[in-house]
Amino acid sequence: MRFVDEFRNADTAHALAARIAELCEPGRQYKLMEVCGGHTHTIYNHGLEDYLPEQITLVHGPGCPVCVIPMGRVDDAMALAAEPDVIMTSFGDMMRVPGSNGSFFDAKARGTDIRMVYSPLDSLKIARQNPDKRVVFMAIGFETTAPSTAMTVLRAAAEGLRNFSIFCNHVTIVPAIKAILDSPDLRLDGFIGPGHVSTVIGCRPYEFIARDYGKPVVTAGFEPLDILQSIYMLMLQLSRGESIVENQYSRVVPWDGNPVALKAIGETMELRPYFEWRGLGFISHSALKVREKYAAFDAELLFSVPGVRVADPTACQCGEVLKGVLKPWECKVFGTACTPETPIGTCMVSPEGACAAYYNYGRLTRTRVKEASRS
Amino acid sequence: MTAGRLDHPAARQPADEAAGPQSPPAEAGEASWVQQALREHDEQAREELARQQEQAGNHEQAGNHEQASPGAARHVHRGSPQPLPGTVREELVLERIDRARRSRPRVREDRITMSHGAGGKATQTLIEAIFLDAFRNPLLEPLEDAAQLHVNGSRLAMTTDSYVVSPLFFPGGDIGDLAVNGTINDLSMAGAVPVCLSAGFILEEGFPVADLSRIVASMRAAADRAGVQIVTGDTKVVERGKADGCYINTAGLGLIEGDLLLGVAQARPGDVIMVSGPIGDHGVTIMLARGELGIEADVTSDTAPLHGLVADLLAQADGVRALRDATRGGVATILNEIATAASVGILVNEDDIPVRAAVRGASELLGIDPMYVACEGRLVAVVDPAHAERALAALRGHPQGAQSAIIGHVTAEPPGIVQLKTAFGGTRIVDLLVGDPLPRIC
Amino acid sequence: MCLGIPGEVIEFLPDQPDLARVDVSGVKRVINVGLLSDELLEPGDWVLIHVGFALSKIDEDEAAAALSFLQGIGQAYEDELAALQESRIE
Numbered sequence: 001m002r003f004v005d006e007f008r009n010a011d012t013a014h015a016l017a018a019r020i021a022e023l024c025e026p027g028r029q030y031k032l033m034e035v036c037g038g039h040t041h042t043i044y045n046h047g048l049e050d051y052l053p054e055q056i057t058l059v060h061g062p063g064c065p066v067c068v069i070p071m072g073r074v075d076d077a078m079a080l081a082a083e084p085d086v087i088m089t090s091f092g093d094m095m096r097v098p099g100s101n102g103s104f105f106d107a108k109a110r111g112t113d114i115r116m117v118y119s120p121l122d123s124l125k126i127a128r129q130n131p132d133k134r135v136v137f138m139a140i141g142f143e144t145t146a147p148s149t150a151m152t153v154l155r156a157a158a159e160g161l162r163n164f165s166i167f168c169n170h171v172t173i174v175p176a177i178k179a180i181l182d183s184p185d186l187r188l189d190g191f192i193g194p195g196h197v198s199t200v201i202g203c204r205p206y207e208f209i210a211r212d213y214g215k216p217v218v219t220a221g222f223e224p225l226d227i228l229q230s231i232y233m234l235m236l237q238l239s240r241g242e243s244i245v246e247n248q249y250s251r252v253v254p255w256d257g258n259p260v261a262l263k264a265i266g267e268t269m270e271l272r273p274y275f276e277w278r279g280l281g282f283i284s285h286s287a288l289k290v291r292e293k294y295a296a297f298d299a300e301l302l303f304s305v306p307g308v309r310v311a312d313p314t315a316c317q318c319g320e321v322l323k324g325v326l327k328p329w330e331c332k333v334f335g336t337a338c339t340p341e342t343p344i345g346t347c348m349v350s351p352e353g354a355c356a357a358y359y360n361y362g363r364l365t366r367t368r369v370k371e372a373s374r375s
Numbered sequence: 376m377t378a379g380r381l382d383h384p385a386a387r388q389p390a391d392e393a394a395g396p397q398s399p400p401a402e403a404g405e406a407s408w409v410q411q412a413l414r415e416h417d418e419q420a421r422e423e424l425a426r427q428q429e430q431a432g433n434h435e436q437a438g439n440h441e442q443a444s445p446g447a448a449r450h451v452h453r454g455s456p457q458p459l460p461g462t463v464r465e466e467l468v469l470e471r472i473d474r475a476r477r478s479r480p481r482v483r484e485d486r487i488t489m490s491h492g493a494g495g496k497a498t499q500t501l502i503e504a505i506f507l508d509a510f511r512n513p514l515l516e517p518l519e520d521a522a523q524l525h526v527n528g529s530r531l532a533m534t535t536d537s538y539v540v541s542p543l544f545f546p547g548g549d550i551g552d553l554a555v556n557g558t559i560n561d562l563s564m565a566g567a568v569p570v571c572l573s574a575g576f577i578l579e580e581g582f583p584v585a586d587l588s589r590i591v592a593s594m595r596a597a598a599d600r601a602g603v604q605i606v607t608g609d610t611k612v613v614e615r616g617k618a619d620g621c622y623i624n625t626a627g628l629g630l631i632e633g634d635l636l637l638g639v640a641q642a643r644p645g646d647v648i649m650v651s652g653p654i655g656d657h658g659v660t661i662m663l664a665r666g667e668l669g670i671e672a673d674v675t676s677d678t679a680p681l682h683g684l685v686a687d688l689l690a691q692a693d694g695v696r697a698l699r700d701a702t703r704g705g706v707a708t709i710l711n712e713i714a715t716a717a718s719v720g721i722l723v724n725e726d727d728i729p730v731r732a733a734v735r736g737a738s739e740l741l742g743i744d745p746m747y748v749a750c751e752g753r754l755v756a757v758v759d760p761a762h763a764e765r766a767l768a769a770l771r772g773h774p775q776g777a778q779s780a781i782i783g784h785v786t787a788e789p790p791g792i793v794q795l796k797t798a799f800g801g802t803r804i805v806d807l808l809v810g811d812p813l814p815r816i817c
Numbered sequence: 818m819c820l821g822i823p824g825e826v827i828e829f830l831p832d833q834p835d836l837a838r839v840d841v842s843g844v845k846r847v848i849n850v851g852l853l854s855d856e857l858l859e860p861g862d863w864v865l866i867h868v869g870f871a872l873s874k875i876d877e878d879e880a881a882a883a884l885s886f887l888q889g890i891g892q893a894y895e896d897e898l899a900a901l902q903e904s905r906i907e
Contacts, residue, residue: 001736001842003823003863003875006884010800012891019890038820047801059586091868092742109488118668119869121849144821148870151851196821199865199873222821225887226801251880252821252865253875261852261872315413329465332416335472340809341496342483353740361803691907736842740866742820 003251007223008046016228017051023235024055031057032234033324034192037064037352044361046224052231059186060354062176063194065141066093067322067346067353068277069169071312076305080136080167081112083303087130088114089123090138093211096349100310103349116272120152120166127156127164136299139166144196146170146288147261150268153290153297156203165299168289171275173197174205175286179277184256185325190234192227193219195249200265202257203245210243221249227257268294278312278346279319318345321354328358335359383812419467469519480504494703494749495808503776519638520699521565523631530631532567534558538623543586545664547657547676550623551593553751556680558627559601560700563685564754566637567629569601574625576610579618590621601680603627628658635689639757641696642717644787647763651684651754651776652677653729654706658748659737670740672733679752684775691769694759701753707746707805709755710793718790723805725798749806757785821867823875824848826860839862 024030034040040060043049049058058271062068078099081088088104095104095116108114113133117123120137127135139149149166156164174192180186193206198219206217216237220230230248237243247253268291269312275287290298312318315333320326328334328347338357347353432569480503490497507515521534536557556570562569574594578587583749598605656677663670681700689695699709706728714721730738730745738745758766763781770776773815793805824839824846839856849857850871858864864871893901 001732001739001824002825003880004739007887008799009891010798013799014885015885015890015895045803046797046799047803048799050801067887105488105490106484106486109484109486121869122667144872145868147852147872148849148868151849151870196865196867196872199821207894224797224801229883229887248883251876251883254873258852258873260855264852327465329468332413334468336415336475337413339475340806341500360806534843602873668846668847670844736844740841740844740846 004223007221007225012225013228016225016232020051020056020228020232020235021053023232023239024053025239029057029060030189030235030238031054031187031191032190032231033059033061033188034220034227035061035063035173036192036194036197036222037067037350037354038195039192039220040064040354040357041352042222042224042227044357047362048224048227049362051228052252056231056235058192058320059188060328061180061191061324061356062277062280062322063142063173063197063353064322064347064350064354065145065169065171066097066350067318068171068280069097069140069346070174070278071099071310072276072306072308073169074103075101075310076307077138077167078102078107079195079306080299081107081114081154083134085133086303087111087133087135088112088138089117089135090114091118092116093350093352094138094140096343097346098343098349111265120149121155124152124156124161125166127161128159131163134163134165134302136303137164137166138169140169142171142194142197143172143200143265146265146269147200147258149173150261150264151218153265153268153294156297157294162296165297166290167299167304167305168269170269170288171216171277172271172286172288173201175283176205176277176280177209179280179283180323181209181215183323183325185320185323188215188324189238190216190243191218192230192234193217193245195220195222195226195253196256198249198253200246200261202275203247203253203255204257206245210245214243215232216218216243217245219245219247219253221252267291276309276337279322300310313344316345318347318355321347328355331355379732392501392607404602408574415471419471420427447560466766476791479657485762490809492703493808494705494708495747497809498704499807511772517638517640518564520561521627521629523565523636531563532627532629532631534561534565534629535624535626536561538625539619540661541619542661542664543590543620545676546660546674548552548678548751549590549593550621551590552597552676552678553624554623555594555597555601555603555605556678557595557700557702557751558625559603559680559682560752560754562627562699563680563682564637564698565629565631566635566689566698567631568686569603569627569629571604571606572598572603572625572627573607573609574623576611577618577622577624578610578612579620580615581613582618582620587621590623597680601682637697638696639697639699639713642713642719642757642785643696643759644719645669645760645783646696646785647758647760647766647781648710648713648721648723648785649756649758649763649767649770649779649781650701651681651756651770652704652752652778653731653734653735654701654750655730655738655745655748656751657732657751658705658779659745661749662741663737668741670737672737674731674733674737677750677752679775681752681754681775684770684773686752687773688766688769688776689755691772692758692762692766694762695766698757699755701755703749704808705745705747705749706753706755707793708808710805713755713757713785714791714793720786720788720789720791721793722782722796723793724796726796727780727782729778729780746805760784821865821872823863824866826850826858826862826864828860829858837871839864841866861863 007097009186029053034298097103104114140275141373203219209215218230218233220226233246269288270291271285272287272289274284276282317331338348343349347355480500482504491501521532524531538550538554542548559569660674660676701709710721770779794802795805824841825844827838827840835849836847837850837884838847848869851870863875865873
């Protein structure tokens, strides 16, 4: 596959790994955070940590838009789905996220009409095909996905559809990164910057990280070589005492982002004054809601949702995992009470969650891996 | 308790604000397994702390095992206490997880979900906790594709399957082909020569008779190709809205020659694992045939009878320990079944696993892993390494196995775990499927 | 959710300006290219596809530059390994 296979070459990986190791100062520990859930997934999927020296620890960040949805909002979504004549449509990732009374998946088993879609446009199609039903699209994602939702709303408006709305849970990445930087729990040395979010917002929004906090940032692609190269670029900066923003994913990410996409978001949505993030608490100006002009497509206005704030289960330590304070296996219920089958928190249920990635792919100590490859 | 439903004391919080930690009432069942996990965790933590205090006199312990740059303030580590170096602590947690995974299966949901039909973890748990638990007997216990029984000096294999594929007709075949081939294959995996099949039909009111005739014609053709007969059957009709057109149930009988004994529990470290052709064709074909995804691709179902392939293999090579056909849940599920049944590890190489370009492309687009996608005409074979070359040649010599490939081998450690060496050179685990990415595949 | 994959633009749908058919490893799908209305997309261009939309046009020059850097690293590694081998023979 073009633009994929070339970035998976094992020999180059060894070369990069050697370079990275050379750049490590003896006795110094490095903590690099990859923000994107997609990066976490690649790291575990391809066993990238095997390539890194012990001195470098990768810390998994909150860039998993499913993981950060608080239970109260999941309950709201379930309430919407339960409304008469509603067809709830959602990406696959949301289907198993637990609310106070189960997940979409469980509701589906009980008979609620919830359908998995690949694109918000599929949801629009369902609305067209079912004029007597009210179709709600569960809109989640960072700035990567918001433009697609925005374009869909614009389409719905252009077609004059009266039975389509979105339940908007789009969040923005910069406030989350800032919350991490300001958190006293964590000392990071650098960031593997979001990949696809940056195709929309560009690289400028990260400049404050390098300038004000002195941490290097490298926007990274999603193939294993992209991530290794980004780590190499970060280590190079660290070895020179630099901190700037660099774009490793330049084949896809334009430095100034995508103005058409930003315009679509701006036209249909605006920032909420504040929004609750699972594990990070309330963050101001960190999430989007539908603009008044498009109120006809705002599920929160068309229906009444409970809007109740529900605290996370006491056993759940997703918050700390999302902030990178805990590694997945350090959570008290990881792998025992909380598994992909029986998730307590979102980090385990989303395919991009750090816990799911670790449980499904990385769940071996390095010694065991070496044993197995030798036998 | 439904997976994810948190109406137990460990989770229930007042709606307005989180109260302080509540002491759980003495509720048996659901609440206790979370509490138990927490208890175990705390016990382990206490033990380590005690050990640490013992050794406190001997050398300095870092309360914080992650050493930030010198001079950095020690942060309060809010997870479990970390007195031991990182790797050893992780080892303990992983052992605890292993124990949890090996514990007695229980179905936690109170309603059947689509996951129970996906062929992965939920299906396995359902089978063990509900069916095996109720019906338990030595013939059922091996849970192989077919049961092996002795009747008056002959060894028979018996199998049953139900087919609920949607859509009924797809590129490469239809539900009728699946029904006959699938059952023949289950018998073949036991090393049995298929003798006869039964076919039970559940038809929906309003189902076109022409479609039924088409399906039945496919079954006749498939049976003829395999040299078997459909000797008994049944028909039921249910009201409009049920049965989605047509469901088929089959049972099959076969004869096992000599003292051949195949079974996944026989896998041993060093054994070679091979697959008889490119994986994932059927599942992807079905997904695309549903037409909901708007994807066009040149893929067809690989549904085919494998009895001829198996006969050639067994005739030409010794040392075949086990055969499995990779249906629901895909090759990954088979590998996990082998690892669990024989308490061995498995290591496969991503580079060696044959996947058609179109299947790979569609899977990337959909975000699914071909390892978990159903096939309907592929087998996985576990073979003694001394005979692996002959076995591979035997498979490749047959049209059904032309693209057979060795994909990996059995290891001693770590038991019960399937690992994949990525094309990239790193390693990751291939666990049992959770959830149901591709419903109603077969 | 971050899932974005590269695909090649095959053709635009005649009656729907925002829609194009793309090819991903032999698999074809119709996607919305409205977010790239500023670019002059042509058949043969490569785009990044995410939930049914094209998010970005893949810059082939940048891709080539990235690859040549990576290959260079690989080559330099080979050279170094060779040098290491040679230096042992003394």
